[in-house]
Amino acid sequence: MKKQIIRFRLNDEPVELLADPAQSLLHLLREELELTGTKEGCGRGECGACTVLLDGRPVNSCLVPAGKVEGKQVITIEGLTRSGEARPLQEAFVAAGAVQCGFCTPGMIISAYALLKANPNPTAAEIRSAISGNLCRCTGYKQIEQAVAMAAQQGRGSSTTTKEN
């Protein structure tokens, strides 16, 4: 495979590397940049375990050709963790028992983070919709929905309850 130079911002730092543009962003992150927090589940856009933020929007990194990130901004679970921005979500996931095997968790946190950033006061239906592209085979989703609602509540710094639908 012919390599080419790819330049982008990864977790708020500039990255420049020689890589195959036809591999997936997921492969680039895990195998070349050693950021293994992003998980490979199905590898074909059906499970959401590999979700990252591309220019602020959640996408399946397994479906993004690496060449596409040229000039763009990529945020992975490592970036959110390092900056502390995912902290309320992480704590809520632990408190609500929303982590079992943990394989879907990085993708779930990214999708939930994108939701709360755009909509700090989501309804239960909006939470379900935001994580509808992330499969979880352990929890049955209830605890994850609760965790996102808890993080939202904490983010608002108030004790108002989440709206129903």
Add this chain to the structure above:
Amino acid sequence: MSYRIARDLEEALQLLREGRGSARIIAGGTDLFLQDLPEALVDLSGTPETLGICAEEEMLIIGACVTHAEAAASPLLQEGATVLAEACGQVGSPQVRHAGTLGGNVVNAAPAADAAVGLVAMGARAVIVDTADARRQEAVENLYADYNRSRVDSSREILLHFAMRKHGPGEGSAFKRFASRKSLSLPMFSVAAVVRLEQGLLQEVRLVAAPVKPAPTRLPQVEQRLQGLPASGDTWRLAGELVREAVTVRGSTLRCTAEYRRHLAGVLAERALQEAARRAAGLKAGESK
């Protein structure tokens, strides 16, 4: 393989010319890894000519690289092309909707692609430019060569945007699909309806069903039979029966039997027409007249 991100339409066309048939346009890229990779890819998704949604008098213009998420969230489309906004909101998952584009949904040529069904219901026309700088316009349903094969040749043609008439007074539309799950699942069947009501009577009906043929399929015989009938439960039931008779369906070992698909076609047509008529009458979901 090389990957080039085109800055604008002219650069994209130039890269195709240099590729002499070996370079191919991509947009969101969500279906790329499910196919064989070509020698060179030209990424169209950042070209200003293919972005944005705008209204020009009674027309709506939607760039080919508008994502499903943008289309679903667009107030212009929710109001003026409800069926399309609704269909775009049901593609894949949030992650797929943020990446995949309307142009890609059509050129990928899957037989029950939600956005394409909505576009055909809106009577959308695609504007296409080629490497010889010739422009043409085609109805979206005429862009299908076969199952999963587009008549748009991505090695020398670029779908620029879609143009359609937006809903006028007394018009409403709706999209209904059924799948094994609410998300991340291809539909077993989908129906899109656009209606225009005058004094409670159906003056104009457009009904589109998929998957029936390679392209989303208008049902003109059913549309004609419904014209002039009152917007009522009896009419929707009749429509359901007519649609069941009109569609040719195939069974699929992955999704459902032909018999079940035919049943769904009727049920979804009833629901889509009823919802479209409610909206045409200015009522919200759940309200009845």
